[in-house]
Amino acid sequence: GDSVTQMEGPVTLSEEAFLTINCTYTATGYPSLFWYVQYPGEGLQLLLKATKADDKGSNKGFEATYRKETTSFHLEKGSVQVSDSAVYFCALRPGGSYIPTFGRGTSLIVHP
Amino acid sequence: DTGVSQNPRHKITKRGQNVTFRCDPISEHNRLYWYRQTLGQGPEFLTYFQNEAQLEKSRLLSDRFSAERPKGSFSTLEIQRTEQGDSAMYLCAGGLAGSTDTQYFGPGTRLTVL
Numbered sequence: 001g002d003s004v005t006q007m008e009g010p011v012t013l014s015e016e017a018f019l020t021i022n023c024t025y026t027a028t029g030y031p032s033l034f035w036y037v038q039y040p041g042e043g044l045q046l047l048l049k050a051t052k053a054d055d056k057g058s059n060k061g062f063e064a065t066y067r068k069e070t071t072s073f074h075l076e077k078g079s080v081q082v083s084d085s086a087v088y089f090c091a092l093r094p095g096g097s098y099i100p101t102f103g104r105g106t107s108l109i110v111h112p
Numbered sequence: 113d114t115g116v117s118q119n120p121r122h123k124i125t126k127r128g129q130n131v132t133f134r135c136d137p138i139s140e141h142n143r144l145y146w147y148r149q150t151l152g153q154g155p156e157f158l159t160y161f162q163n164e165a166q167l168e169k170s171r172l173l174s175d176r177f178s179a180e181r182p183k184g185s186f187s188t189l190e191i192q193r194t195e196q197g198d199s200a201m202y203l204c205a206g207g208l209a210g211s212t213d214t215q216y217f218g219p220g221t222r223l224t225v226l
Contacts, residue, residue: 004154032213043114043203043217044155051213089154093213098143099168100215102154 002027004103006090012109013080021075021106023064023090031092033057033066033073034100038087047075047088085110116141116206116218124224125194132190133202133221141206144187145215146179148172149201161187162209194225 007022025033035047035057048057053068062077073090090103115138125131137144142163147155158177159169163184173179176194181187191198201222205215 043116043219046214049213098160099157104152104154
């Protein structure tokens with residue numbers, strides 16, 4: 001079945017450091033790919049998405065590129081802030097389905 | 113704030129008791145999803161409604177679980193004869209028809225079964 005694998009956390013960075021959170025997936029066909037973020041005490045929010053190979057999703061300084069050849073969708077940000085501290089979830093949605101499959105989440109802690 | 117509310121936010125119950133959770137999406141959300149999230153895991157799909165019709169259920173949704181969405185507005189998730197393994201965060205999300213990708217999550221209800 002479909003699955004999403006994320007790097008384990010927590011990822012601990014200093015403010016203004018470069019962030020990469022790795023995500024790889026297994027799916028048949030051509031899924032859409034997503035990153036969700038969950039800030040402390042809040043519900044999950046869609047951060048960015050990409051619907052086909054080589055698409056780049058971006059939002060709030062975060063970017064991720066849909067790489068079909070490596071089945072990856074790594075999340076990057078050039079300069080993190082303390083306010084980016086949260087749990088980040090990679091997810092896929094198979095074509096023709098409304099139901100996403102989520103990874104386990106990666107906690108990011110950014111120190112001043 | 114996504115506009116989706118869930119009540120209660122926390123529920124502690126004894127094994128064998130029944131519990132019911134409520135989700136209130138915004139009025140435009142004709143789709144509504146329930147997920148379960150355990151510690152260190154991502155959300156796992158349980159069931160989904162379009163308006164009042166329950167269109168899909170996961171194998172995770174045992175016979176002890178039932179969900180309703182009367183009148184296509186709020187939804188309830190009931191767990192009968194709770195077990196310790198039911199302890200988890202139960203998430204609700206609303207969505208719009210024609211926007212398959214955007215789901216608006218509520219803050220969740222944390223269930224602890226003693």
